[in-house]
Amino acid sequence: MTGDPALDPALGPARDAGLDPAADPAPRRAPTPRAQRRDRLAALLVEARQGDRDALDAIVAELTPVLWHTARNQGLSRQAAEDVIQTTWLTLLRHLHAISVPGALIEWLVTTARREAWRVSRASRKDDLPGDDTFDDLPDPVLTPDELLVDDERRRALWHAVESLPKRCAELLRIIAFVPRPHYDAVAAALNMPLGSIGPTRGRCFAKLRLLLAKDPDWSS
Structure with missing residues (x-):
C-alpha cells in the first residue's frame, strides 16, 4: 500500500472499471x-x-x-x-x-x-x-398466514379508502357492505335520500372508491 489510493496498484482494476473503492455499497431495497x-x-x-x-x-x-x-x-x-x-x-x-x-x-x-x-x-x-x-398431516385448504396478512391489509386499505370518501358516499357504502341485497327504500330512509338517487349515487361512489384503491399499494399489490 502506498497510502495514496490514486497510486495504489491494488486499486487499479477497481479504478479502471469506474468503481470507487471508498464508496458505500449499493443501497439495499427498502423493506415492503x-x-x-x-x-x-x-x-x-x-x-x-x-x-x-x-x-x-x-x-x-x-x-x-x-x-x-x-x-x-x-x-x-x-x-x-x-x-x-x-x-x-x-x-x-x-x-x-x-x-x-x-x-x-x-x-x-x-x-x-x-x-x-x-x-x-x-x-x-x-x-x-x-x-x-x-x-400436522391434515390438508389445509384455507389461507396461509401470509395470505391472511394480505387479506387483512386489503381489508384495512378498503375501509381506509371508504372513510376517505365524502361523508354521504361513506355512509352509503357502509350500509351496502353489510346488506347482501339492500332494499333501496330502507337505504333512502336511513340516509334521508331521494329513492331515485340511490342507484346513481351508488355508482358514483363506487367509481371514486376504485380510483382511491388503485392508488393504494396495500390494495393493488
Missing part, C-alpha cells in the same frame, strides 16, 4: 410494508416479554381480525370462533417466551388458532380427538 409490519409485531412481542402490557394490547388489537378469519374459515359459529380466539390469546400468554423467532409470531398464532378451531369443530361433532401430531 408487509415486512415492516412483521418487524413491528416482532418488536412488540419482545416488549411484551419484558412486561409491557401496552405492547401486548397492541398485538391483540392488530391480529385479532386475522385470528377471527382463521377461526371462521374453519366453519365455526360466531360464538365458537370467539372462544377459539380467546383460547389462542390465553395460550400466547402461557407461552410468551416459547416463540424462538419473534418474527414468526403471526404463523405461531394462526397455527394455534387453527388447531384450536379443529379441536372445537371435532368436539362439537362428538368425534374422538386425535393427538396434536395428527393435525
